[in-house]
Amino acid sequence: MTTAPELHLPFRPRAARRVALVLGVLTVVGTIAIMVLVPQMPGVTFTLADHVGLVLLAASILWLLWRQGAVRALPDRSGLTVRNFILTRTVEWAEIVAVHFGDGSPWVQLDLSEGDTLAVMAIQRADGARAVAESRRLATLVALHEPRT
Template structure:
């Protein structure tokens, strides 16, 4: 999709006719805008969460992060959340944009699968032994 968008904008910039079409600024800006949106499309398509026996790789729009299973304390997918959030052992929270509420039942199934994977591969030790987590 990103390639088609870039090619389409370059094509339009090169063959457009009419008022302002001969302007180099208009042609270059059309190409630059097309390339920008193509890059954005590629970044949206790259969003994913890849589990393996050692941990989870989360690729969001801008950032990629590798987590060991022991770093993940809990999975949250509240009714108002657009995507899954991971509570991490260091106290931070990481969004997993690959598992979205907009995906309906598929998104819910993927969130449950993530919970199962964390339970299977081991959660981080509770930093407060007197604290009880209700999952």
Template sequence: MSAVDRPGPSPYDPFQPRRGRAVALGAGVVSLVLFCVLAALVPGGARGFGAVDRLMLVGCGVAIAAVLARYAAIRAIPDESGLTVRNLMTTRHLPWTSIEAVRFGHGDPWVSVVLDDTETVAVMAIQRADGLGSQAQAGRLAALVESHRPRRGEDDRLREV
């Protein structure tokens, strides 16, 4: 199938970082293997590492891998009702009507959305590290926000109710 025959992305495709995800998954696997090998190879005995010390090393590897796995799970999922943003520590659903603007200024590491209550929410799923693709993804998000904005007549009818 040629590039011309391939359909473009759907507006409701999830946003997900490419480079950050790959690096996080790779580093998570490396840290887990490294800490397990280290726990197996450190000297034991009276002056060396005991079983608890070895388990702690493996536990450190598991903890680092878990944090990196959470980083790899960052995404933003648009649907008809709004945008569900899953960042490193929080997951939040933002209705389209509450999103005022999409910001991706020069030097910003990821996209931010400005809400109608003046709060700013980071959308870590669209990262500048992804290069020019990040600009296209930010544009797609801005187009989604604009397409769900109430039209002037609809907005007036909502105020009357």
């Protein structure tokens, strides 16, 4: 089966990645500012444990932001690998029964043949018209890979 190469490009959210990047920069700048400025305040003692705790907190926040920014869906010939915030799952094209992007849904939902539903956080409502176009592209890929009888 021959399909246009642009159909198989990765799906990635734009708004969520931008927000994660901005918040990541603010977290680093804020952490540095606290570590430099707070110990200089009169009557404030900032111990090594305080520094370590602050760095661990910032690292935790950065990890969460990285996970949000790393959300994606990668189509290939055999199926779709969906990397959401916590879990990554690969489904074959034949397993995907339908693609839904309802009015109230924050991201695309895939109905799977086993009766399960899989969220595709890579296509998010926050991306507006682009998200609608990406959901259509995903639906086109699913239709192109339907088993022929």
